[in-house]
Amino acid sequence: MSTMAFPETLFSLPVAERIALADRLYASVPEDWQRSTDEAWxxxxxxxxxxxxADPSLELSYEEFMAGIQRPKRLL
Structure with missing residues (x-):
């Protein structure tokens, strides 16, 4: 399988299977990296x-936030 076809195959999996796979991949990451990343987030x-x-004018409404998001069509 080509490296281009592999992600497309993964994206075609049902949502529950993609989430399970993501969980397994994340669990395979060393704990110290997970901890430092979680702390950074x-x-x-x-x-x-x-x-x-400090400046409530920086807050976005839900509609403003969603309007600023552009989803790649291939991921929908």
Whole structure:
């Protein structure tokens, strides 16, 4: 199977199977990497939360947020 066909095959799996596969892949990552990545995501979330508390005008409504997202058609 070519490297181009492999992702397309994975994307064609049912959602539950893709989630199970993602869980298995993440579980295969070394714990120290998982921990440092989780800590980095938490720090970023806390930073953004503090920014919004300091300046509420930075907050986006759900509609504004969704309007800013562009999904690649091949992933839909």
């Amino acid at each position: 938490l720090a970023e979330a806390e930073r953004r939360s503090a920014e919004m508390e």
